Amino acid sequence: MLSQAMFPWLLLTAAFLFTLGALGVLIRRNPLVVFMCIELMLNAVNLALVGYSSYLNSEEGQVFAFMVIVVAAAEVVVGLGLLTRVFSIGRELDVDDLDEMKQ
Amino acid sequence: MNASTAALLAGLVLLFPLAGSALCGLIGPVLGRRFVNLAGTLSIGAAFAVTLVIFVQVLGAASGHQSTTATLWNWLDLGPGNLNVSVDVTIDQLSVLMLLVITGVGLLIHVYSVGYMEHDPGAARFFSYMNFFIFSMALLVLAANMVILIIGWAAVALSSYLLIGFWYERESAVLAARKAFITQVIGDVALVIAALLIFVNLTTAPPACIPAHGTVCPLILAVPQHLYTLSLPQIFAHASSLGVGSPLITLICILLAVGAFAKSAQFPLHTWLPDAMEGPTPVSALIHAATMVTAGVYLIARFHSLFDLAPIASGMVACVGMGTAVMAGFIALSQVDIKRVIAYSTMSQIGLMIFAVGIGAYAAGMYQFLLHAFFKALLFLAAGNVIHAVHDEQDIREMGGLDSRMRVTAWCFLVGSLALAGFLFAGMFSKEDLLGFGLINGPGAPALYIVGIVVNVLTGLYAFRLYGTTFRGEPRSEAARNAHESKAVMLWPVVILAGLSALAGWILQWPVAFGPHLIDAFLNPVFTSPGSGPIAKAPELWPGVLGFVIGLTCSLIGIAIALRIWVRHDLDPSRVLARPGLRLLPRLSFNKLYFDEIYDALLVRPTRAVARGLRRVGDPVMDSWIKGVSGVATDFSSAFRTIQTGLIRDYASYMVLFVVIFTVAVMLAAGLAK
Numbered sequence: 001m002l003s004q005a006m007f008p009w010l011l012l013t014a015a016f017l018f019t020l021g022a023l024g025v026l027i028r029r030n031p032l033v034v035f036m037c038i039e040l041m042l043n044a045v046n047l048a049l050v051g052y053s054s055y056l057n058s059e060e061g062q063v064f065a066f067m068v069i070v071v072a073a074a075e076v077v078v079g080l081g082l083l084t085r086v087f088s089i090g091r092e093l094d095v096d097d098l099d100e101m102k103q
Numbered sequence: 104m105n106a107s108t109a110a111l112l113a114g115l116v117l118l119f120p121l122a123g124s125a126l127c128g129l130i131g132p133v134l135g136r137r138f139v140n141l142a143g144t145l146s147i148g149a150a151f152a153v154t155l156v157i158f159v160q161v162l163g164a165a166s167g168h169q170s171t172t173a174t175l176w177n178w179l180d181l182g183p184g185n186l187n188v189s190v191d192v193t194i195d196q197l198s199v200l201m202l203l204v205i206t207g208v209g210l211l212i213h214v215y216s217v218g219y220m221e222h223d224p225g226a227a228r229f230f231s232y233m234n235f236f237i238f239s240m241a242l243l244v245l246a247a248n249m250v251i252l253i254i255g256w257a258a259v260a261l262s263s264y265l266l267i268g269f270w271y272e273r274e275s276a277v278l279a280a281r282k283a284f285i286t287q288v289i290g291d292v293a294l295v296i297a298a299l300l301i302f303v304n305l306t307t308a309p310p311a312c313i314p315a316h317g318t319v320c321p322l323i324l325a326v327p328q329h330l331y332t333l334s335l336p337q338i339f340a341h342a343s344s345l346g347v348g349s350p351l352i353t354l355i356c357i358l359l360a361v362g363a364f365a366k367s368a369q370f371p372l373h374t375w376l377p378d379a380m381e382g383p384t385p386v387s388a389l390i391h392a393a394t395m396v397t398a399g400v401y402l403i404a405r406f407h408s409l410f411d412l413a414p415i416a417s418g419m420v421a422c423v424g425m426g427t428a429v430m431a432g433f434i435a436l437s438q439v440d441i442k443r444v445i446a447y448s449t450m451s452q453i454g455l456m457i458f459a460v461g462i463g464a465y466a467a468g469m470y471q472f473l474l475h476a477f478f479k480a481l482l483f484l485a486a487g488n489v490i491h492a493v494h495d496e497q498d499i500r501e502m503g504g505l506d507s508r509m510r511v512t513a514w515c516f517l518v519g520s521l522a523l524a525g526f527l528f529a530g531m532f533s534k535e536d537l538l539g540f541g542l543i544n545g546p547g548a549p550a551l552y553i554v555g556i557v558v559n560v561l562t563g564l565y566a567f568r569l570y571g572t573t574f575r576g577e578p579r580s581e582a583a584r585n586a587h588e589s590k591a592v593m594l595w596p597v598v599i600l601a602g603l604s605a606l607a608g609w610i611l612q613w614p615v616a617f618g619p620h621l622i623d624a625f626l627n628p629v630f631t632s633p634g635s636g637p638i639a640k641a642p643e644l645w646p647g648v649l650g651f652v653i654g655l656t657c658s659l660i661g662i663a664i665a666l667r668i669w670v671r672h673d674l675d676p677s678r679v680l681a682r683p684g685l686r687l688l689p690r691l692s693f694n695k696l697y698f699d700e701i702y703d704a705l706l707v708r709p710t711r712a713v714a715r716g717l718r719r720v721g722d723p724v725m726d727s728w729i730k731g732v733s734g735v736a737t738d739f740s741s742a743f744r745t746i747q748t749g750l751i752r753d754y755a756s757y758m759v760l761f762v763v764i765f766t767v768a769v770m771l772a773a774g775l776a777k
């Protein structure tokens with residue numbers, strides 16, 4: 001059981017991790033690192049969800065956390081698949097170089 | 104016949120031509136001419152066979168049970184008190200008679216077309232359209248729901264349009280097709296308005312209470328309920344709820360009559376029919392003589408329950424019919440295109456049918472329809488043979504002397520002309536029959552009968568002017584001199600139709616001598632069923648015989664004068680016509696009473712002038728408007744286009760930015776709410 005006093009610190013930790021992840025997504029150019037940053041953001045959300053679940057004494061937050069884990073796993077599969085494909089056709093792994101969406 | 108048999112048979116009659124149309128149109132061009140000829144004619148043959156089965160069933164049914172209404176499927180159901188349309192068909196004596204002519208004469212004309220279209224590259228398209236016409240016409244006569252009837256009504260106009268403009272490289276054909284279609288649409292609109300008026304106003308009639316012995320009427324009678332239906336049996340059963348002779352039912356009947364006039368080329372909507380002769384000749388025979396143009400007669404006969412209750416509208420119908428008959432007969436006297444002469448004679452004969460249904464002699468009108476289908480299809484097909492023989496020449500001044508060169512066609516044409524003029528053959532029976540009804544029925548009787556015998560004289564005149572100038576005398580052109588007889592496939596249908604024209608009247612009249620003919624006995628149950636009003640009374644024996652003799656004499660006078668002028672050449676009409684009072688007549692007749700010119704001056708030119716004026720004003724105004732609006736849209740979107748960089752990091756930044764803005768906004772709102 002989490003003590004009530006620790007709850008704000010937990011939320012702050014989650015917010016810090018989320019900001020770290022978001023900044024990573026915005027700043028880093030290597031798609032692998034961008035992916036890891038997205039995972040960081042998702043896990044920050046998980047942390048907040050589980051924290052609330054414990055704080056409010058309800059299971060719903062944990063159920064949502066599981067949902068997020070499943071979605072994150074699926075997203076990694078698709079994303080890594082895309083990255084392997086980009087790499088195999090001989091393109092440089094740089095998100096700024098992959099700007100075909102403009103067309 | 105029970106409902107499921109009726110549904111099956113009617114479905115088959117509809118299905119065969121539709122399938123034939125699809126086959127010819129979709130895979131016909133690929134599979135070639137032999138396939139098209141087979142599919143196009145066999146489909147109609149099959150439909151005719153099914154029609155014969157229906158006919159036998161109806162003949163064999165017990166009296167009072169000949170009429171069957173069946174539902175094929177429910178098409179539209181918007182709940183009670185709202186529009187419900189089910190695809191219903193009625194099989195009764197009237198629809199089966201129409202079907203017999205549509206598929207029977209249709210079959211002969213399709214066989215003829217195999218020969219006529221032999222060298223035309225568009226034969227597949229032609230048979231596809233013709234089959235589609237048979238389907239739509241069958242739908243029109245089978246329909247037991249006004250919506251379905253209107254669909255059939257519009258579909259025959261469509262096939263007529265397609266077939267008039269069949270040779271679309273010719274500008275005149277395209278213009279004629281357009282004219283026919285536009286005129287038809289006037290009729291369609293009238294029909295739709297009539298349907299809406301019926302839909303809104305039809306109620307259950309309040310039950311009449313006749314206090315019988317020992318009973319008392321209830322103080323409050325049941326309030327009439329709105330029916331909101333377009334089912335024909337329902338409409339006919341409750342026709343009296345529209346009021347007997349009321350302005351409402353008169354208006355409805357006049358609208359129905361306008362629809363009928365447009366379809367049947369009656370004054371003032373008649374100008375499209377002569378132009379429709381631009382289509383191939385089998386089309387003129389099938390659509391513009393035997394079947395489609397008689398749909399107006401059918402419509403009035405089908406809605407007789409309503410017309411019985413609207414004497415003013417019926418009287419108007421009778422007058423318009425007889426007026427058109429005289430007018431068209433007069434114009435036919437001086438036309439020089441062989442098909443146009445026959446077209447005007449069609450208009451005139453249909454005028455007589457319209458007159459008959461207008462005075463309530465429905466069976467007489469349908470009798471004329473039946474026999475007219477035979478001899479008019481015969482005349483058109485024979486004319487087609489002539490046109491083929493003289494290399495697509497249609498001007499009768501370039502013909503002459505064809506009787507020794509095309510013996511079979513000439514004899515058949517003579518039979519057709521006699522039937523048309525009303526001597527010995529078909530026309531003598533049907534025309535004198537309906538004129539006989541005119542003796543004692545209709546507005547101002549026997550005024551219209553007297554006009555009718557004038558029509559008889561005119562008919563004899565133009566029929567034998569046409570026969571004389573085309574077939575007798577010396578050939579007046581090289582093509583006519585070298586003409587020769589057509590192939591067997593184009594002769595047999597003509598010969599069969601000639602046989603029908605010669606014998607049908609005798610067969611239908613012989614067993615009953617001076618009594619009402621067999622068609623009368625066959626159809627009258629339809630027109631005397633419960634809910635119908637009184638129908639026209641047949642004249643007594645001796646006045647009837649007198650009327651017959653006078654009518655026949657007038658026909659003979661017409662024939663005799665025509666023979667003297669155009670065959671023996673011992674009578675010259677030009678001296679009579681040179682008199683001051685009569686000098687105008689030939690010009691009026693030749694120029695079709697200037698109807699096209701009048702419509703052009705009254706309708707076409709003003710409309711064009713208004714359109715041109717509006718365009719001069721409207722173009723600058725509308726252009727500036729539209730350019731202004733589109734300019735704003737372009738500027739707006741080009742401002743936003745720059746943020747579409749294609750860089751993932753940019754998109755992510757926008758996302759984060761707006762999440763932050765949104766979060767701050769929510770927090771501020773929550774703070775304000777406290």
